[in-house]
Amino acid sequence: MSNAITMVEAVNLALGRAMSQDEKVVLLGEDIGTNGGVFRATVDLKAKFGNKRVLDTPLAETMIAGLAVGMAAQGLKAVAEIQFMGFIFPTMEHIVGHAARLRNRTRGRLSCPLVLRAPYGGGIHAPEHHSESTEALFAHIPGLRVVIPSSPARAYGLLLAAIDCPDPVLFLEPKRIYRASKQPVEDNGVPLPLDTCFTLREGDDITLISWGAMISETLQAADRLADEGVSCEVIDVATLNPLDLDTMLASVTKTGRCVIVHEAPKSGAVGAEIAASLSERGLLELRAPIARVAGYDTVMPYYRLENHYMPNSADVIDAVRQTLEFA
């Protein structure tokens, strides 16, 4: 039997597994070696695989991403950690400007397999850069896969898939649920599919679509709504680019109603893309407008205000009720 582990332990397990399976996998980042990462995601890996496989870099994010691109070009698979997503913007130089478009630019002759991991999102009551959800900035980029796990098992399987994937992958780890719960995860080396949503709960009345840390709020809402006789289907998007619209559309076709839940600010976010695509392809199946429960269009506020900023299960329940009452 496998042990119950947290999400951050599952990340560590997947990294170790990938490194033992493929000696071309090299980890790099700030404080990931000796220190095991500020969130402990790479703990013990340097001791196990040595300092040629786990590299503590200087403090220089543009270069970390540049290294990953160059390593990919010469046959290594870099799995780079960006300490917090708030420090990721300098990497866009390489990730957006080069990595994401190399396949297209060379008509498929070259690709740029690399993984950029970063803890993201709210939950530790830290300010701004340390709590934001800016996944939409990256999900907008053709050629860049954006993957977000919502449980230890999915973190394990999706990270293995990301490391296996011949495309560049941004792997965002919701720090709020790094240690929130434990789940048995078998270290079997089996990746989960990228590009597919996970239907976590089947239901007939309404489809709830979410990802990352908001999945637990969404599932809690579904539980409480079930007590009232409302049957919710809950979908974990997991891969935000490219989107598995077929799964979402099939669900909405069945239920006729949809609420999308995410913690990023509402405007221009991935929820907007999902809602627009579902409307384009499934307008006649919808019995109510698609609702969005999201963060506010403001800078992530510090501390006490974070609880007000973050969507919670009560917000989801309100949105579900309104959607059900629409007609």
Added chain:
Amino acid sequence: MKPSREQQLWMYEQMLVSRYFEESIEKIYMEGKSPAFNMANGPIPGEMHLSNGQEPCAVGVCAHLDADDVVTSTHRPHHVAIAKGVDLDRMTAEIFGKKTGLSGGRGGHMHIFDADVNFSCSGIIAQGMGPAVGAALSRQLQRKGGVAVAFLGEGAANQGAFHESLNLAAVWKLPVVFVIEDNAWGISVAKSASTAIERNDQRAAAYGMPGHFIPGNDPLAIFEVAGEAIARARRGEGPTLIEIETYRLAGHFMGDAEGYRPEGEKDALFAKDPIPKFRNHLKASIGWTDADDAELVARAHGLVDGAIAFARDSAYPEPEEALEKVFV
């Protein structure tokens, strides 16, 4: 340039305020975070980077600045903010996330902004540097006088922004001084593991500006070197790079187990604590007495205790306030 008696006492007092401030924040930060350390709990959640031991860098430099001069600081800003004259009550309230804070309690300890004294921070490593260069450019173009000082850690000196800033500041002879607080560590990464040269002042030559290294975490030496660099900037002769050997007596952030430090390093640093050293110097040089000291310590503590009481007594912001001031 030697500091006068008044300047020395000013520096010493700022160091006392700063140290007692950090010690107080340290205690309050731990409220609600034990037995299990969870960063999200307590009256001050999130990361907390304390500056214990690094006070000489702040006071030796800021002794030459007035409110009109510009300072950009880092994720470890308290000592510099205090020496620059940032409103202590409102800074403390900001750290507590209170409505009376400098940013209405929305920014916390890494985002201390006080326009009254031209003080700002960047929680993003090295990214206070470009704005400092820009502030200096603005003063130069508008012939307004004043200098800008960018504080940074030795870890930040390997960011592109460091090199880009030094280059341009030198090319345009801008009134800016770059001050590296070399505490030997960027979180867990030793300077020797991230930087191929021993001292960053050597890099100044590559950009065409004077570079100085100040050993020993010595406020008097810092005062002298910074004084000349700032005077040079005021004369329109361009930028200077200064690296100060300093000591981080705390962890990188609160909750840091510091497993990466070699055995005995912390004890050796505490033995070189700059505050008792400065006190002894004052006793030897200007006849400073224990009674004088007790009085100054009491004043420093009173100031800090007052700021903490102000912060504790202040209200939290209303949730709606988070939505204001995004656009005009």
